[in-house]
Amino acid sequence: MTLLWGFLWGVAAVATIAGGAILGVWWERKVSARIQMRYGPQQIGPFGSLQMIADVPKLLFKEDIVPALADKAIFKYAPLFVFGPVAVSMVVIPFTAGWAPLNTSVGVLFFLAVPSIEVIAILLSAWASHNTLSTLGGLRATAQMISYEVPRSLAVLAIVLLAGSLRPLDVVAAWRWWWMPLTFVAFVIYFVASIAEMNRGPFDIPEAESELVAGYFADYSGMRWASFMMAEYGAMIAASLFGAALFFGGGWPFGGALGVITLIVKAILIMTAIMWVKWTFPRLRQDQLMSFCWKALTPLALVQLVVVGVVLVWL
Amino acid sequence: MTLEILAFALAALLMLGGAAVVALTKDLMRLVVGLGAFLLGVAGMFLYYGHAFLATAQVFVYVGGVLVLVVFAVMVVHRANGGRPLVTSQHDIGAAAVAFGVSGMLVMSLRESVGGWLPESGTSGSSIAQELLGGHLVAFELLGVLLLVALVAVLLIVGPGERR
Incomplete structure (x- = not known):
């Protein structure tokens, strides 16, 4: 029975991410078009919303090309492990007060730890392509993802310290509105580091199309390429939901089903902000990226942690 | 009950299979995949015995950190156009x-x-923290100092060649 439930949750997570990616691509096209003073998709369906239904079969039926010199087994199955961890990390998100698909005492750590399997899959897929540009992209992606994990974890730690628990449901239950101004810096750090973790602009140096073609997934096509795409959108959805739950109190001020809707609305706002950032800022340079992480974000996160610690003692 | 046995068997299989791949393969990248499977199997084993915190930390530190460093080192040392790196043993x-x-x-x-x-049932994070930051604080901190010394030593050894 438990196995069946686990299986059903797995299917639900993958379906959520696939559906979310389809909606997310449409929404991103609209948002980017607004920012660039265009209309975006408008021909197919109301507001061009059916465009993605034409795009999905295209991806499914594209030829699946495997380079002759590639390490075939790793090349073929690494994309699965890029997408899988993102889907798995969704299960600990507290959707409403008192309910998360998987209620575990180490949920917050789980959410931060599981996507780190993705890093190794990205490195392996980059390596298996047997291509200099892919390898470079993979190295850049890894350096970036490992580095930004530090300020991201420290930012989340501020909330964990306030709540006194690693269980996401406890965090949501303990959440008070005055945490928002207190941990605002932590949220900004979480927001920036999350964008860097999902390799999105302006931190898309690993896949910089003007210099590395598409970086670590340059040689992928069809559905295997789509799994990298879905991993990116999945990470965006997961990070937004988790950020909304931890930093903005989940379904606060509502509970039950209304709480779930509130959480999703908050997450959509965060996702829109992520897109806004991508289409507004130019791409960073590698050294700027690294020094920003280690010389700005990490010390700032530590200062935030100290501030929270002082407030906790003073309370 | 059967489900628990299934989970245990899966973790054991991951560990043994991963270890066998590590010991027997010559392809360095396959070896890394085997090591990853082994480390995930160890995490599964922790989980089976109820140490959820340890399992998560295992994935965080070993799969996400140490294993990535290994691949990173292989990729940096070995050029992408030079064929597959092999482990040679005589x-x-x-x-x-x-x-x-x-x-x-x-x-x-x-x-x-x-x-x-x-420690008696160190299943939760707080009991591990009490153990490490309570009775074994000095040993714990000394370990940190040792790691720092190792890092500085590596920087000293690598340093001169990298100077611009």
Whole structure:
């Protein structure tokens, strides 16, 4: 029975991410078009919303090309492990007060730890392509993802310290509105580091199309390429939901089903902000990226942690 | 009950299969995949015994950190256009003897010392923290200092070649 439930949750997570990616691509096209003073998709369906239904079969039926010199087994199955961890990390998100698909005492750590399997899959897929540009992209992606994990974890730690628990449901239950101004810096750090973790602009140096073609997934096509795409959108959805739950109190001020809707609305706002950032800022340079992480974000996160610690003692 | 056995079997299979791949393959990247499977299997084993915090930390530190560093090192040292990196070994029998000897030593020493020393059900994060930051604080901090010294030493060794 438990196995069946686990299986059903797995299917639900993958379906959520696939559906979310389809909606997310449409929404991103609209948002980017607004920012660039265009209309975006408008021909197919109301507001061009059916465009993605034409795009999905295209991806499914594209030829699946495997380079002759590639390490075939790793090349073929690494994309699965890029997408899988993102889907798995969704299960600990507290959707409403008192309910998360998987209620575990180490949920917050789980959410931060599981996507780190993705890093190794990205490195392996980059390596298996047997291509200099892919390898470079993979190295850049890894350096970036490992580095930004530090300020991201420290930012989340501020909330964990306030709540006194690693269980996401406890965090949501303990959440008070005055945490928002207190941990605002932590949220900004979480927001920036999350964008860097999902390799999105302006931190898309690993896949910089003007210099590395598409970086670590340059040689992928069809559905295997789509799994990298879905991993990116999945990470965006997961990070937004988790950020909304931890930093903005989940379904606060509502509970039950209304709480779930509130959480999703908050997450959509965060996702829109992520897109806004991508289409507004130019791409960073590698050294700027690294020094920003280690010389700005990490010390700032530590200062935030100290501030929270002082407030906790003073309370 | 059967589900628990299934989970245990899966973790054991991951560990044994991963270890076999690590020991037998010559392709360095396949070896890394095997090591990853082994480390995930260890995490599964922790989970099976109810140590959720340890399992998560295992994935965070070993799969997400140490394993990535290994791949990173291979990729940086080896050029992408030079064919696949292979592990070459000329002392198979000697290496196997050393491996068996070391693992036998570890098993024997662990069997003696584990009994009374391990904390009683350190299943939650807080009990581990109390153990590490309470009674074993000095050892814990010394370990940190040792790692720092190792890092500085590596920087000193690598340093001059990298100077611009």
